[in-house]
Structures are given as structure tokens and as C-alpha cells.
């Protein structure tokens with residue numbers, strides 16, 4: 001059976017989309033999930049784009065072994081130098097060099113000519129190949145490019161050392177049958193005196209990213225670009241779970257498969273939601289909340305008789321398992337570690353595990369039954385706050401409708417210095433946030449505040465997400481606690497720690 005490689009762009013194209021930005025700790029945490037999912041390539045970022053991106057690519061290359069780590073670069077030597085410095089510590093480094101090839105992009109965006117583009121591709125690919133053993137060349141807007149010119153560009157990239165040629169449907173324009181034709185044309189036209197892989201990068205502007213990706217596979221693509229939950233610029237990229245489960249569910253039709261550990265599909269989807277705070281639409285294929293929900297009478301009747309009447313995927317195959325294990329205050333550390341592994345969190349270090357177990361015990365005391373969602377929320381808070389410089393020590397909030405709202409707070413810095421603050425406010429949260437600013441001498445401003453109950457029940461944990469502006473930067477924070485005031489304080493401190 002033919003194996004299709006998955007090039008995962010969740011941390012690059014996905015992260016580039018509005019509202020999906022992740023910091024270094026969050027990206028590393030997601031990269032570990034992608035590694036466990038067993039993707040073939042992690043697109044770690046665009047190293048030359050910013051110092052932050054560079055640090056993320058470098059950290060992922062340093063930490064994630066046994067897997068190919070890629071950095072995107074524009075078709076210029078300096079980008080290749082920076083990207084190479086960032087990825088060279090990877091076990092299998094890859095430079096993914098792109099340039100637009102459609103006349104529209106060449107004239108309007110690059111203010112260049114076809115001849116100049118061809119020359120640049122040859123020169124830069126050869127330059128990059130001298131640095132890095134594996135080069136992918138991506139033709140941006142390839143699907144709106146003159147076919148003969150695209151072939152020439154690919155031949156030039158191939159001749160100068162690229163081993164992967166990527167057809168980017170940058171604006172989600174092509175139709176499935178058309179893409180099949182294009183792939184056959186390219187395959188047939190390239191003089192393939194050496195081995196190379198063809199790959200596709202499909203966008204979802206017309207809702208066709210998955211269909212186009214599958215069509216490309218049928219036409220002989222070796223590698224496909226995907227993102228978890230289909231996140232990405234504008235309408236997103238081809239969704240990893242849809243492509244992978246199409247190939248798996250219709251194996252006899254496609255005759256190919258991926259190396260993805262499908263049991264981690266749901267955990268990976270949830271983890272991304274947890275890290276970005278952006279939910280998946282309820283009716284999203286494979287990972288939406290309703291993807292396996294049955295309500296209408298006829299359907300439920302069928303499901304009871306035989307699950308296969310209305311389900312083509314066994315929920316267990318994608319890791320959608322309702323926990324029948326009850327976690328509570330008698331559960332030990334091993335039970336927690338086991339549960340974390342099932343939920344896809346198997347890479348926490350000792351310090352994080354210690355802190356997490358402490359919080360777990362406190363929570364189990366407070367609310368008797370601890371659900372998977374509770375555990376996920378705790379892990380998220382722990383991952384995000386792991387390197388936090390400031391920690392909450394204690395606080396007192398006075399609130400009511402017959403007195404002014406006040407907060408006294410004591411915050412401890414990692415070096416042991418304590419900061420005390422006091423403030424009043426319009427309400428308890430306002431008072432608490434003013435008190436934090438008073439204690440730390442900061443001028444942080446709250447831009448957005450959201451609170452959500454992690455589970456049902458009045459003893460549920462409250463999960464607070466905030467956006468705070470501090471020193472001209474906008475930072476996110478997250479906190480979780482059965483006491484919503486404390487969750488709010490943690491979220492604000494987490495944001496300050498992230499600034």
C-alpha cells in the first residue's frame with residue numbers, strides 16, 4: 001500500500017491565521033503532540049519572519065527528534081541562511097523555499113518577470129541545497145500559473161537540488177479534477193532523472209481543500225500539507241483529520257494510507273483548541289462536537305441496532321472515548337499520569353507533573369469527581385504557566401452591593417521577592433486587577449475577558465481567558481480554579497508572565 005506523507009503546517013500556516021497565535025511554550029507543546037501523532041514533517045514556522053518565529057523553529061528543531069522539521073523561507077539567500085541556522089539542529093532539517101509563479105503575483109506583487117523568477121529559483125535553490133540536505137520548493141499560486149511556465153520553474157528547482165516540489169493552491173481556486181490534470185501534466189513533463197516527491201498545499205476558500213488534497217493523492221501526490229482542525233489563512237488549509245480519515249475509512253478505494261496514529265486525532269484537536277482558545281465548529285467533520293452525536297429518533301434507533309447504520313468511523317479509532325474511569329481524591333499519581341497519557345499529554349516534565357498533581361489533589365478535595373475536561377484545563381494552566389515569573393501567593397477580595405469592592409494581594413516572584421498591592425474597583429475583578437498593577441507597578445490594561453465553566457455543576461472549575469495590553473504588546477492569559485476570582489487573578493498574572 002502506498003504511503004502518503006503528512007506535512008503538518010498547524011504551527012506555521014495555521015498559526016498565521018488571525019486569533020491562532022501561539023507563544024513558544026504553546027508551540028512546543030503542540031509540536032510534541034504532532035510528534036506523537038506521527039506526522040512526517042513539522043512545518044515549524046517562518047524563521048526569517050521575526051525573532052519570535054526564529055526562536056520557535058529553533059526550539060522545535062532542538063527538542064523534537066526523529067522527525068523532519070521544516071522552516072519556510074522566501075526565495076532569497078538571507079532567508080535561507082536564517083532558516084538554516086534555525087533548523088540545522090533537527091535530525092532531518094528541511095528548507096521550504098517559496099516564490100509566487102502566477103503572472104498576477106509576479107507582476108503585481110513581486111514587480112518582476114517570469115525570466116527573473118526562473119533565474120532566482122535556480123540560484124536560491126542551489127544556494128540552499130549547499131546548506132541543507134533536503135530542499136522543498138513551493139510554487140505559490142501554482143494553480144493560477146501558466147502550466148508550461150510552472151513546469152519550467154519546477155524543472156529548474158529540481159535541477160538545482162530540490163527533492164520535493166510543492167503545488168500551492170494558495171487561494172483555494174482549483175477544482176479536484178483540474179488538480180488531477182495538473183499533477184499528471186507536471187509528472188509527465190518533468191525529466192525525472194532523479195527521485196523527487198510531489199506535494200500539494202490546498203486552501204479551503206471554496207470548501208474544497210480536503211477534496212482537492214484527496215484528488216491530488218489519487219493523481220499520484222506523495223506528500224500533502226495539512227493542519228489540525230483545518231486551521232490556516234482565511235478559510236483554512238486541508239484538515240489533517242479529514243484527509244487521514246478519508247484514506248483510512250476508504251482504504252480499498254484509495255489504496256493508500258498515512259503513518260498517523262489516528263487514536264490521537266481527537267486529543268490533538270482538543271489540544272489545539274485549548275492552546276489557541278478557538279473552538280471547532282460543532283458540525284466539523286471528524287472532530288466537531290456533533291460529528292458523533294445522534295438525536296433524531298430514526299437515527300438513534302438505527303444506532304442502537306447497529307452502530308454502522310449511521311457511523312462510518314468507529315469513535316475509538318480517533319481517540320473519542322468517554323472516560324469510564326472516575327478520578328477523585330483517592331486517585332494516585334500513577335492514575336493521573338495514565339489518564340494524562342490517554343488524553344495525549346505524555347510529555348510533561350517532572351516539575352510540571354509535581355505541580356499538576358498538587359493542583360489535582362486540591363481540585364479532587366473541592367469537587368469529588370474530576371473529569372477529563374477538568375484535567376485538560378489543569379494541564380493547560382500548568383503548561384502555560386510553567387515558566388511564570390510571578391505567582392499568586394494570597395489574596396483577599398471584599399465584594400458586595402453594600403460596600404466598595406477591594407482587593408489585597410501578595411504576589412511572589414521566582415527569585416523569592418514578594419510584592420503587595422491594594423486597590424478598589426467597580427467590581428471584584430476590577431479591584432483584583434488594579435491590585436495586581438499596584439503590587440507590580442505595571443500598567444496592564446484588560447482588553448478582553450471570558451469565563452467559561454469547565455464542566456456542569458455549581459462546583460465546576462471556572463476557566464478564564466484574558467487578553468491584556470502591556471508595554472504596547474497584546475498578551476493572552478489563562479487561569480483555572482473552582483474559585484472564579486482566583487481563576488481570574490491567575491489568568492491576568494499568566495498574561496503578565498507572557499509579556
Ligand code: MN
Pocket residue numbers: 013170201203232233
Ligand atoms: Mn498557505
